[in-house]
Amino acid sequence: MFSSANGGYRVPPSSMQLLSPTTTSPRPTSERPGPALIDETTRWKQCDMANQSIYDFQVESLNGTFTDLSQYRGQVLLIVNVATFCAYTQQYTDFNPMLSQNSNRGFKILAFPCNQFYLQEPGENHEILNGLTYVRPGNGWRPHPDLHIYGKVEVNGANNHPLYEFLKETCPQTVDRIGKRDELMYDVIGKNDITWNFEKFLIDRQGRPRYRFHPTAWSHGQVVNQFMQQLMNEQ
Numbered sequence: 001m002f003s004s005a006n007g008g009y010r011v012p013p014s015s016m017q018l019l020s021p022t023t024t025s026p027r028p029t030s031e032r033p034g035p036a037l038i039d040e041t042t043r044w045k046q047c048d049m050a051n052q053s054i055y056d057f058q059v060e061s062l063n064g065t066f067t068d069l070s071q072y073r074g075q076v077l078l079i080v081n082v083a084t085f086c087a088y089t090q091q092y093t094d095f096n097p098m099l100s101q102n103s104n105r106g107f108k109i110l111a112f113p114c115n116q117f118y119l120q121e122p123g124e125n126h127e128i129l130n131g132l133t134y135v136r137p138g139n140g141w142r143p144h145p146d147l148h149i150y151g152k153v154e155v156n157g158a159n160n161h162p163l164y165e166f167l168k169e170t171c172p173q174t175v176d177r178i179g180k181r182d183e184l185m186y187d188v189i190g191k192n193d194i195t196w197n198f199e200k201f202l203i204d205r206q207g208r209p210r211y212r213f214h215p216t217a218w219s220h221g222q223v224v225n226q227f228m229q230q231l232m233n234e235q
Contacts, residue, residue, distance in 0.1 A: 015215065019181050032087050033118040033183045034196045035216050038232040042212035043137050047171035053207030057129050057163040059112070060151035062125045067127070067150075069207070076104045076231045077165065077203040078224065081155050081194055082111045083120035083133040088198040092137050094221045104206070105232050111149045112164075116156055118183045125151045132187075155194040157186030167201050168192040171212035200224060204231045 002056065054077070078098075095109050113128055115121040123131055128149065133141055143149060145216040153161040160168075169192070176196045178184075198215040202224060210231060217223045 003114040010028045018139070019177060019179065020082040033120075033212070034087065034179070035108045037087055038216055039219045039223075040214060040216040041219060043174045043217040044223065044227075045172045045174050045212050047201075047212060050166070050170045050208060051227055052166065052168070054163060054203055054209070057166070057205040058092060059153070059161075059163065061111075061126060062149060062151050064125070065149070069110075072108060072110075073207065074205050075108050076205060076228060078107075078109045078158065078228070079163075079203060080109065080111050080198055081153075081164075081202040082149070083114060083117060083197040084123065084128065084136050086117070086120040086136075086197040088196070088215050089136040091198050092132065092143075093172060094218070095147050098221050099146045100224070102232070103144070107228065107232060108148065109144075111147060112155070112161075113149070114155050114194075114197065115152060115211045116154055116184065116186045116194075117179075120197060121152065121187060128152075154182070154186065156190070164194065167209055167212075168194070170209045171201060174214040174217070202227055202231060203229040204234065 055068070055073060057069050058066050059069060060066055082092070099107065099109060113121045113125075121128070129143075132138075132143070153164065155161065155164040168190070171192075173192050173195075175195060178189070178193050181189075196215045198218075200213040200215075201209050202213070204210050204213040211224075211227050213224055
């Protein structure tokens with residue numbers, strides 16, 4: 001764990017080039033943390049072949065019970081780290097239509113709340129669904145039955161969940177710089193780190209990670225959809 005004398009986060013010298021330049025000037029109130037809200041349709045990478053699958057991992061539900069991911073054997077999955085108070089939270093409103101159109105072909109979305117990016121998922125597990133329903137996206141929003149929202153995890157740093165350690169080891173980084181140090185609430189910075197909320201991994205029917213998508217590679221699901229359809233057509 002790297003920390004400064006006053007308890008703040010510090011970056012190992014070998015990782016400095018991974019971070020975007022920061023300034024000591026106060027952040028303008030109009031400036032959003034994280035990557036700009038633009039569509040970057042080329043920010044995706046194909047994953048390497050792995051000797052294991054996501055079926056080897058267990059995850060915690062919002063109510064504290066544990067689930068083997070092997071229950072999703074034979075399904076095409078989109079794994080995404082989420083946060084309620086993020087500019088990208090509106091992507092939730094795209095998830096339900098994607099599932100309505102494709103769940104009959106064995107497609108599901110697994111969402112993992114995370115508070116490591118500018119503290120944008122501060123609530124406890126039991127508070128997360130209410131936050132989505134009444135705050136963001138709000139307006140009574142409810143998840144599709146095949147959108148499975150799990151308990152909070154750490155996706156980066158010394159205590160990253162084993163599932164995310166596997167995903168990052170298998171799938172190359174999609175950008176040259178992962179973000180600003182003052183917006184990343186974890187140690188230690190690594191070259192394959194998750195860059196922000198709503199980064200995604202597409203998993204095939206054998207549980208193998210096949211594609212990784214930066215949060216900006218979305219376009220209301222169109223960027224992911226072309227690869228998702230390919231995986232659903234595979235035997």
